[in-house]
Amino acid sequence: MTSPPPDACDVLVVGAGPAGSACALWLARQGHAVVLADQHAFPRDKVCGDGLIPDAHRALQRLGLLREVSARACIAPHLACISALGGQVEVPGRLAVLPRRELDDILRRGAEDAGARFAAGCRFDAPWVEDGRVVGALLRTPDGQHPIRARWTVLATGAVPQALIAAGMCERRAPSGVALRGYIRHPGLAERLRSMQVVWHRRLRMGYGWIFPGPEGVFNIGVGLAHGHARADGPRRRSVADLNLREMLATFGELHPPARELFEGGQWLGPVKGAPLRCSLEGAELARPGLLVTGEAAGSTYAFTGEGIGKAMETGLLAAEALLAGGDDDAAVCERYQATLRALKPRFDLYERANRVNDHPWLADLLIWRARRNPRILQRMSGVLEETHNPGQLVTLRGLARLMLPVRN
Ligand SMILES: Cc1cc2nc3c(=O)[nH]c(=O)nc-3n(C[C@H](O)[C@H](O)[C@H](O)COP(=O)(O)OP(=O)(O)OC[C@H]3O[C@@H](n4cnc5c(N)ncnc54)[C@H](O)[C@@H]3O)c2cc1C
DSSP states (O other): OOOOOOSEEEEEEEOOSHHHHHHHHHHHHTTOOEEEEOSSOSSOOOOSOOEEOHHHHHHHHHHTOHHHHHHHSEEEEEEEEEOTTSOEEEEEEEEEEOOHHHHHHHHHHHHHHTTOEEEOSOEEEEEEEETTEEEEEEEEETTEEEEEEEEEEEEOOTTOTHHHHHTTOBSOOSOSEEEEEEEEEOHHHHHHOOSEEEEOOGGGTTSEEEEEEOGGGEEEEEEEEOOOHHHHTOTTSOOGGGOOHHHHHHHHHHHOHHHHHHHHHSEEEEEEEEEEEOBTTOSBOOEETTEEEOGGGGTOBOTTTOOOHHHHHHHHHHHHHHHHHHTTOHHHHHHHHHHHHHHHHHHHHHHHHHTHHHHOHHHHHHHHHHHHHOHHHHHHHHHHHHTSSOTHHHHSHHHHHHHHSOOOO
């Protein structure tokens, strides 16, 4: 089903994923006339692990949607980090799993409830430019091209770069990584496996596997290569493109007993699907007069973990705040938005560095082995999850040297 867009609005947000809906909700709540356009009718599927970590909980809380999401989601008691040698450590944190089909629909409805108008079946074709300033967009609907005038346009179109390219904001077409997931129903295992599991193994090198238990006995299982683009281009490394994710998923089933149990005794729901990731706040220009880029289109997903739902909402909110604060001053809006994202960049860089755990799974062995013996290391891992602790410190040379020291409590 499609819903035609109006001819004009204050802010046109393109893309109704977590970034776009958060941005639209926030602006509409402040009384702005917002159109939230997406190429798809909702609810729609989005290839994802569906895992909600603490940053997503915080953003949902801010948006006033945490209660609704938590009531529908499967709450996980901890994140089980599992290494090649079979070591396991359970990292506590606020964790939940909800299929994106449902999560994104809750967010999209939240934006509508706040007053945004949702336009389904509208694909962003190109920006509408007058005198060098973006004054809206040309949206493609089944009836043809539809121009919409907007004081500001926010691109929240995710990891597929076509809209970025069309808007002249793409600096790098190649993704930072790729990941693949499927859904398997297995009510028997659901009674026993309640934590979110992430598994490192040398046979999954350059990536990791996951099993996330969702509602109604359905598991999200997948493998990902949330890999830095710079690293993937390194001469001594296999290129990400060389890696076959389907083979990697099959390998995951061979080496991790719960994955094997799912494959052998569970019921597949729909096909296995893959999608790209854009990480580390790289690969796109963030702003030009009349247009902001936010969410994964701006590279808002963390390298190393591939987590991006929370950061997509956070950056969407930052775009909304820059628009609210900057008023009619183009330069002020662009400068404020770029500055707030620049301030986040060091943290994203640390996740890029922490990515070496995916390259060298023995690091996961070491970390997990030590965390099982030292509650302070486990506490630090929980701090990384909650973002109160720096992930780089766990895998720098100094951090590693500290791991080798005798346990001190
Ligand atoms: C396999 C996989 C597993 C992942 N697992 C997790 C996980 O467990 N937890 C986590 O936090 N993150 C995970 N991520 C990352 C997460 O999916 C992204 O970070 C997040 O979806 C980014 O949100 P977004 O709103 O920026 O973009 P998206 O969620 O991709 O939303 C973009 C929206 O824009 C629309 N759109 C695109 N182009 C156009 C256009 N031209 N015109 C109109 N509309 C358009 C799309 O239809 C879509 O609705 C995973 C990613 C992958 C690929």
